């Protein structure tokens with residue numbers, strides 16, 4: 012490993028978040044090695060792997076497991092990594108794959124794609140965060156007009172990522188944008204999910220969120236009540252979708268072949284990147300987690 016990022020999910024899993032549902036895939040109980048993102052150099056390959064050789068520089072993201080990437084060495088399926096383009100820094104590459112894939116799944120869940128994005132008006136909540144910046148970079152690259160919701164102090168970073176305008180997140184100013192958007196993406200807070208649906212126009216493509224209460228419902232309420240609560244919350248939100256809008260998605264990260272394809276292209280053309288806020292060796296990983304928990308700017312990286 013050259014580096015792995017610490018994402019908000021790692022900080023939350025370290026406090027027990029997701030333990031119920033993730034236990035189904037053996038990723039809910041301590042001892043856990045956290046971390047999804049990885050960037051490094053191949054030191055061994057399986058006998059049936061033809062795509063990579065020892066010495067190749069790679070980056071990618073592992074699905075949730077108890078064998079995460081905050082480690083000196085990581086075992087990963089060849090399908091979950093890409094060759095690192097020459098000249099690109101492995102630390103920079105370690106920040107992107109997990110967030111890009113989650114963002115990409117949300118974009119697809121809202122009904123947007125490379126083919127239909129041009130000319131669409133898209134509202135992105137949490138636009139100055141990792142998923143928000145990557146969505147703004149990708150969608151503006153596809154020709155969509157992105158309106159960003161962010162703290163006023165983050166206006167510049169959203170405009171630099173490609174947003175056409177930035178609405179301050181305080182006082183829920185975005186509510187005044189009712190019925191204007193083809194798609195809405197929520198990377199900020201579940202509390203605002205219903206209000207965001209009110210920003211979709213009739214016949215819009217749809218909405219997706221990465222900040223839904225699915226994992227928390229099972230943690231708090233157990234299997235049965237957690238499932239019932241989840242179904243009723245989803246139904247309630249689906250019911251307020253404007254006429255003719257079909258897509259409404261709660262995203263859960265998992266590696267995706269089509270997302271990897273777009274990730275490779277955007278990385279190779281240097282169209283996506285995230286700021287690095289902190290780098291710490293594994294022995295000081297607690298400081299990297301603290302950086303994430305306190306919401307400081309830039310991704311935190313851990314290095315062996």
Ligand SMILES: NC(=O)c1ccc[n+]([C@@H]2O[C@H](COP(=O)([O-])OP(=O)(O)OC[C@H]3O[C@@H](n4cnc5c(N)ncnc54)[C@H](OP(=O)(O)O)[C@@H]3O)[C@@H](O)[C@H]2O)c1
Pocket residue numbers: 018019020109110113136137138139140141142143161162165180198199200221222262263264306
């Ligand atoms: N379901 C999944 O599989 C999945 C996958 C990836 C990420 N996620 C979740 O998706 C969210 C975004 O991820 P990320 O990596 O982009 O996180 P991030 O870098 O921490 O960014 C989150 C952004 O949301 C904004 N925000 C947070 N709380 C808010 C609130 N109460 N009101 C308004 N804005 C708020 C923050 O704005 P400020 O900068 O102004 O504070 C920040 O810019 C996180 O909650 C993460 O856990 C879920």
